[in-house]
Amino acid sequence: MTALETPKSQYAQIADMIRDRIRDRTYPPGSPLPSEDRLAAELGVSRPTVNRAITLLRSSGDVKVRRGVGTVVRSLPRIVRDAQSRYAARNQGTGAAEVEVTRLNLQPRTEYREIGKATPPARVAQILGLGRGKALLRRRVLYANDEPTQIADSYYPWSVAEECAALLQADVGQGGSYARLAEVGRGPVRFTEDIDVRLPSEPEQKTLELEPTQAVFEIHHVAYTAGGDPVEVCVHVMPGHLWTLRYHWDDVSGDQPE
Amino acid sequence: MTALETPKSQYAQIADMIRDRIRDRTYPPGSPLPSEDRLAAELGVSRPTVNRAITLLRSSGDVKVRRGVGTVVRSLPRIVRDAQSRYAARNQGTGAAEVEVTRLNLQPRTEYREIGKATPPARVAQILGLGRGKALLRRRVLYANDEPTQIADSYYPWSVAEECAALLQADVGQGGSYARLAEVGRGPVRFTEDIDVRLPSEPEQKTLELEPTQAVFEIHHVAYTAGGDPVEVCVHVMPGHLWTLRYHWDDVSGDQPE
DNA sequence: CAGTGGTCTAGACCACCAC
DNA sequence: TGGTGGTCTAGACCACTGC
16 A cells, blocks of 8 residues: 555565654554554565565564564663773672663673583684683673673683682672682783674574574673783673673873873 | 475575585685575575575675675675774874785775765764764775775864864875874874664665675764864774774773782 | 576465463 | 464566676
């Protein structure tokens, strides 16, 4: 019934139309979309065409599908992750991630999924200089309002874990893991983060409730001691549509002050 | 002919299979995939199913389609963009982006698309504190081996542009735009970058040769003077699969040196 | 012209969910 | 049980490319 102009494919136009209706709150956040059958009938197209349009909206994170139930409009706002201040804030009792989430009036939750000896991924092993050596893995999944927001896998060389038994507990105590490392003379003072974007693996899709085409941030956070040794690599996997990453720095190299 | 097991959809399995063949160089970088018709016949599925599998590979950037020609395996490696060192390196004659690209033995090229008065996007206007004011826009598109790698839109408050006429030229001269700003007492000394991931707009899809479902980095780079005033916002839009972003910093807040 | 991918349809069967 | 989305098919028509 609606006029579908020529230059774009129908499914792209339908996706645009639905996006507009989300923006103008015809379909407000949290509300269900009409069923695909209904939309197909309304628009005079086949259901696969509507399905394809919705696939686009799922990729961008605008809607979320619940099996057997329907398609609902996404509601979470973007969370700002300020890399530097989050580690500065760690001296508070709670973790840095909790701070970011509560700032938005969301309810944070952390689930510990695994704490123990593990073989790190090749890229992590290479950063830590481990060869085929083992590492301590601390895997946790973070939530905001019961929606998963990230997977965080921290790897420590196993030799470090042996010196620092606190790391084997779920609760590492006041100041977090870096405070415990500092107590054994391995406090991190320098950090590097490498940021990639990629599609989620299947386990990540399940854990983070993501579509196959929904991109994730992958951050390799590396902590170095004053001696220049890497003591921790934390791999963060975060749905791209949920986060804004923030960094800031001063120019040390040269402009004269005014 | 191939056994397609139950737990996964066929198109996902086909995508995995093709990805494996890319990894083991059955389909080496730059080579064409078999046509969709051929794959469909080989695998005993319909062409739309193969097409859907290839859509996945396009989203992840593993392959690239050329209309009327065929589907080829992507060849560009990831480019590392080190935020801090790239601005430190600007004193060289060439721009920072050129350095990153030539490091990988790729051929850089910069196209200036627009230099002139423009109305900045709302987010940029807000950062610059412009209200409805105008800005100087310098838009360029960067290439590596003739493949587009990013769109970079620099915005300067129009009042700044009037003080600093060099910014209206394509070639801003030795040291780049920041050197020119320093000459008029507005040299940037502090920087912020906010990183988002999103799907590309249609013009971006065309300019960057991207699929609708291929995520891009969007970086809002802000340069501040010693007085704390923002003098430039540069919005970078970069295909996610092409880049690794790197940041590093020292902990100023506290751990005692060992 | 023949070959490629882009797109759409009509219909179908399935798994999942809430009632 | 009925509604939802997930997926697949067979066939079709189109636009674009290169010869």
